Amino acid sequence: MTRHVLEFVGVSKVYGSRRSGIRVLRDLNVSVAAGETLGIVGESGSGKSTLARLALGMEQPTTGVVRVDGKSTGRAGAGVGGSAQIVFQDPASSLNPVLEVVTSVREPLTVSRKFDKAGRTRRADTILDEVRLNDELRHRIPGELSGGQKQRASIARALAALPPLVVCDEAVTALDVSVRAQVLNLLRRVREEYNSTLLFISHDLSTVAYMSDRILVLYLGKVMEIGTTASLLRDPAHPYTMTLLSAVPRMQQGRLRRERIVLGGEAPSIANPPAGCPFSTRCPIAQDLCRQQEPPLAPLANGNSAACHFPHVLGADGRQGAVA
Amino acid sequence: MKFRRGERVVHAVRDVSLTARAGDRIAIIGESGSGKTMTTLAMLGLLPAGAEVSGSFSLGGERYDPLDKAAVDRVVRRRMAAVFQDSLSGLNPIKRVGTQLEEVLLLRGHDASTASTKVVEALRRVGISDPQMRARSYPHQLSGGMRQRVMIAMALLASPQLLIADEPTTALDALVQAQVIDLVLELQREIGLALLLITHDIALAADVCEDAIVMYAGYVLEQTSMAALLERPAHPYSAALLGSMPRLDSPRDVPLQAISGEAPSAYSTPDGCPFAPRCDHARDICGTAMPPLRPVEGGALTRCVRIDEIRHELAGPERLSA
Numbered sequence: 001m002t003r004h005v006l007e008f009v010g011v012s013k014v015y016g017s018r019r020s021g022i023r024v025l026r027d028l029n030v031s032v033a034a035g036e037t038l039g040i041v042g043e044s045g046s047g048k049s050t051l052a053r054l055a056l057g058m059e060q061p062t063t064g065v066v067r068v069d070g071k072s073t074g075r076a077g078a079g080v081g082g083s084a085q086i087v088f089q090d091p092a093s094s095l096n097p098v099l100e101v102v103t104s105v106r107e108p109l110t111v112s113r114k115f116d117k118a119g120r121t122r123r124a125d126t127i128l129d130e131v132r133l134n135d136e137l138r139h140r141i142p143g144e145l146s147g148g149q150k151q152r153a154s155i156a157r158a159l160a161a162l163p164p165l166v167v168c169d170e171a172v173t174a175l176d177v178s179v180r181a182q183v184l185n186l187l188r189r190v191r192e193e194y195n196s197t198l199l200f201i202s203h204d205l206s207t208v209a210y211m212s213d214r215i216l217v218l219y220l221g222k223v224m225e226i227g228t229t230a231s232l233l234r235d236p237a238h239p240y241t242m243t244l245l246s247a248v249p250r251m252q253q254g255r256l257r258r259e260r261i262v263l264g265g266e267a268p269s270i271a272n273p274p275a276g277c278p279f280s281t282r283c284p285i286a287q288d289l290c291r292q293q294e295p296p297l298a299p300l301a302n303g304n305s306a307a308c309h310f311p312h313v314l315g316a317d318g319r320q321g322a323v324a
Numbered sequence: 325m326k327f328r329r330g331e332r333v334v335h336a337v338r339d340v341s342l343t344a345r346a347g348d349r350i351a352i353i354g355e356s357g358s359g360k361t362m363t364t365l366a367m368l369g370l371l372p373a374g375a376e377v378s379g380s381f382s383l384g385g386e387r388y389d390p391l392d393k394a395a396v397d398r399v400v401r402r403r404m405a406a407v408f409q410d411s412l413s414g415l416n417p418i419k420r421v422g423t424q425l426e427e428v429l430l431l432r433g434h435d436a437s438t439a440s441t442k443v444v445e446a447l448r449r450v451g452i453s454d455p456q457m458r459a460r461s462y463p464h465q466l467s468g469g470m471r472q473r474v475m476i477a478m479a480l481l482a483s484p485q486l487l488i489a490d491e492p493t494t495a496l497d498a499l500v501q502a503q504v505i506d507l508v509l510e511l512q513r514e515i516g517l518a519l520l521l522i523t524h525d526i527a528l529a530a531d532v533c534e535d536a537i538v539m540y541a542g543y544v545l546e547q548t549s550m551a552a553l554l555e556r557p558a559h560p561y562s563a564a565l566l567g568s569m570p571r572l573d574s575p576r577d578v579p580l581q582a583i584s585g586e587a588p589s590a591y592s593t594p595d596g597c598p599f600a601p602r603c604d605h606a607r608d609i610c611g612t613a614m615p616p617l618r619p620v621e622g623g624a625l626t627r628c629v630r631i632d633e634i635r636h637e638l639a640g641p642e643r644l645s646a
Contacts, residue, residue, distance in 0.1 A: 043497035146586050176355040177524050178602075181568035181582035188579065203498055206527075210570035210580075233572060247502040249527035251571055251641045253534075253550055262506065263499060266467060 004067075005164045005197040006032040006055055006084075011064035013050050018062065022271045024050045025221045028064070029297075032165075037191065037198040039212030039229070041205055041244065045270045046218040048201050052167050055199055056084045069164040085158040089170035091150035094157060095142040101153040102128065102138040105160050112161035124160060130190055131156045148179035152186060159190055167199045172207065184211065205248050209233060217241050220270055220278040223297055227304025235302050237311035240279045261314070277309070285314050325359075325366055325377045335593065336362040336375075338542045339617075344486060344518035349509075351521045351529035351550070353565070354539035357587050360522050363539070364488050368406055369396030384485055402432070405479035407508075409491035411471035414478075415463040421474050422447075422459025428481045446477040450507055469500035476507060480515075487512065490522040505532060526565055530554055538562045541588050541598035544617060548624035554640040558624035558631055561599045563638035571641065597627065605634045 013025040025047040032038045042048045053059040054066050057073035066073045068083040085108065088094055095104045102124055109120040128138045131152040142150055151171065158166050168187065172180040184207070191198060200211045208215060209229055216226045217240065225238040236242045239261075246260040263282045268274055274281045280290040289309050297307040325337040337359040344350055354360040365371050367381060369390045381388055388399040408414055416424055425443040430436060440459070447455035450473040463471055472492060479487055489508060493501035509532060512519045523529050529536060529550070536553045538546040538561065546559040557563040567581035574580070585602045588594065596611035597603070603610065609629055617625040620632070628634075 043499060148586055176587065177526070177565060178355055178568060178583040179586060181570075181580035182584070184570065185579045185582050205498065206570045206572050206574070209572055210574050210576055229576065244498060245572070247498050248572055249525070249531040251527040251530050251566070251569065252554060253530055260502070262503070266469060266500075 003034045004031040005034050005036075005069055006038075006199070007065075007067040008051075008054070008061075009065045009067070011054065011061045011066055013047075013054065013059065014062040023221055023273070024270055025054070025061075027297075028223060030216060030223070030226065032197055032199065034164075034197055035195040036214065037200050037212045039208035039215040040199060040201045040218060041203070041208050041215060042218035043203070043267060045220065045267065047221040047270075048218055049169065050221075051218070052086070052169050052199060052201055055165065055167055056086055083163060084165040084167055085161070085163040086167040086169060087151070087155055087158050087171040089173050091147065091154040091174075092142055094154045095150065097142055100139045100141060101133065101145070101150075101156075104142075105138075105153065105157045108157060108161040108163075114161060124156075127156045127160050128153075130159075130193065131186060146179075147175055148182060151175060151183050155183070155186065155190070159194065159196065162194060163196075165197050165199065167201070169201045170203070171200075173202065173204070180207075187211070205244055217244065220268065220273050222278050223305075223307060224279065225304060225306040225308075226297070227300075227302070231302050231304055235304075235312075237300050237302075237304060237306040238279075238308045239283050239285055239310075239314045241306075242314050243284075277307070285310055325362060325371075325375060327372070327374050327376070335542050337366070340537075340539075340544055342537060342547075344520060346485065346518055347513075347516050348518045348535065349512065349521070349533040350519070350535045350537065351523060351533035352537045352539060353523060353526050353529050355524055355587055357541065357589075358539040359542040360539050361490060362542075364406070364490055364520065364522055366390050367400075368404060368488065369393070369400050402482070403485045404488065405482045405484035405486075406488040406490065407472065407475045407479055407492045409494045411468065411475050411495075412463060414475050415471065417463055419462075420459065421461050421463060421466070425459070425474070425478055425481060428478055432482070442481065443477075446481050447474070449480065449511075450474075450477045451503070452477075467500075468496055469504060472496065472500075472504050473507065476504070476511070480511060483515075484517055486518045486520065488520045488522065491524070492521075493528070494523075494525075527569060527571070538565070543598060543614065543627060544625075545599065545628070546624060546626050547617060548622075548626075552622050552624050556622060556624075556635070557638050557640050558620050558622070558626040558635065559599075559628045560603050560605045560634065560638060563640065564602075564604075566641055597629070605630055605637070 008028045008030050011028040014021040014023050016022055040048045054061055060074050106120055106124045109115050109123055115123055133152055172183050175183060200208060202208050212229050214228050215232050217224045219240050225241045236245055243261045243263060268281055276291040276294055280286040295307045295309045297305050299305050300311055327334045340363050352360045366377055377390055381390055383399050383403050386399050388395040422443050426439040429439045429442060444455045444459055447458055452458050452473055493504050521533055534550050536548055536550050537544055540561055546562045553562060564583045568583055583602050588598050597614055600606040600610040615627050615629045617627055620626055
């Protein structure tokens with residue numbers, strides 16, 4: 001049986017009072033298997049950072065349960081230092097500015113109690129070798145490292161104590177283009193080495209697609225579509241997924257020629273979500289039904305799931321097929 | 325273009341030449357420290373204090389010195405406009421958006437009585453709904469995408485011949501980015517102005533522009549048409565950048581073509597090609613002197629001294645996916 005490292009069961013998160021607060025995440029049910037990478041895409045306000053904080057145990061769900069390695073993050077002491085680790089966009093934020101990076105990398109090992117003193121030193125050296133920070137670099141303070149080196153150090157720190165789950169929140173966004181590929185390749189290598197389970201969050205769909213086994217598409221706190229990367233890219237069902245895909249620059253000429261789906265207006269505020277389907281106010285194929293009734297996340301023939309009354313109706317070029 | 329920092333001299337940009345004609349869409353592609361932003365700040369006459377510039381600038385046939393404030397006011401302000409990444413820094417936080425847009429017109433000698441009508445019209449033109457109401461908003465009351473539209477409206481009110489867009493969409497969500505780029509392109513074609521897109525994102529540059537300038541450590545390494553860059557890059561750095569970006573159709577079981585090492589510090593002044601320490605094709609000759617930009621087959625200009633020997637090994641994505 002598949003071992004699930006991360007489980008969200010009926011999870012909602014409301015900031016403010018239960019009745020009138022802002023519902024940033026609603027009815028989330030998803031499991032991530034050991035060794036799997038789940039990519040999360042969505043715009044600002046979609047709830048992807050809240051999802052990350054819940055997985056890390058930094059926040060508790062308003063309803064439902066979040067389990068990491070079978071243990072609820074709500075348990076006393078869980079989620080702190082032990083289970084999930086995070087790689088942030090800004091590598092400096094997880095490194096103590098006045099400590100040598102090797103000291104910062106050893107810190108989670110001390111907290112985890114999986115290693116004795118000699119084991120901690122050995123483990124820190126091993127993981128720093130893995131991320132290719134040599135003897136000289138690992139004894140520097142973060143301010144003496146370049147951006148790419150700092151991000152390698154924060155990846156070493158995140159992976160040091162062999163956490164069951166690693167959350168990468170825009171982990172390469174702040175890096176220079178020529179350094180990004182190094183860090184992505186490094187993440188792939190250590191993921192393989194340790195069979196790590198990753199939540200890979202980014203606004204850049206190309207990077208998420210490259211890194212992830214499955215992709216979850218969030219909009220205004222709701223899952224719009226979830227499925228394996230290959231089939232989601234080849235055969236997207238939800239108009240929002242198609243819109244996101246059509247907005248990705250293709251590294252070829254011809255924006256002016258390319259057929260793309262163009263949405264009017266701005267995303268509604270999460271504080272004031274529309275009735276019915278959250279995407280209905282901008283969806284090119286929305287019907288009356290969509291504005292009245294919120295579609296449930298339902299399985300599709302290709303094995304993915306989408307929350308749409310009319311999946312696969314919108315063509316990839318933005319033209320509308322027949323509404324069944 | 326250089327700066328003095330105490331004893332040390334920073335060469336921010338070296339020997340850049342570019343010409344933009346009406347209707348041109350040119351991308352300057354580079355990472356941080358490549359000199360792409362300094363090049364545009366120089367054109368705009370917005371150089372930081374202490375900068376030294378040599379060479380000549382002209383706009384609409386009129387030459388100007390980017391360090392001479394009066395000349396910049398006379399030549400640049402009337403013909404060039406810019407949209408930057410951080411829209412908040414371009415707007416005064418304690419003035420209403422409409423007032424700031426009106427100032428652009430008043431500075432150009434427009435009649436105050438018609439200014440507010442023109443501002444509302446410009447806001448409508450860039451796709452802002454309820455422009456009368458939005459004109460009374462303060463910058464913080466608008467979303468990032470809307471602020472960037474306001475910046476574009478401001479640029480349009482200046483009726484420029486050249487629009488500089490410096491990472492205009494980097495801070496925006498994917499869909500808002502697409503909307504803003506569409507808007508810039510639509511207006512560019514409608515008004516026939518020249519567009520200079522400054523970006524680190526080679527995919528976006530490819531999508532939008534017809535010509536490309538690839539910069540690294542202050543140098544132009546390759547200057548070419550976008551079609552040629554994608555089909556047959558003429559510098560190993562351009563080829564490496566193209567190969568290092570994940571694409572939607574990148575095979576997921578193959579590592580990206582990473583570029584080893586990091587970009588050189590602005591203080592370093594290598595004798596040879598600044599990319600040589602990271603270049604898979606570098607030989608001893610690359611460390612001796614920086615070669616001038618020279619034309620190669622297909623019309624591209626390149627600074628790679630070994631290009632004739634290695635070009636067949638460089639492939640752009642158009643060929644990779646073909």
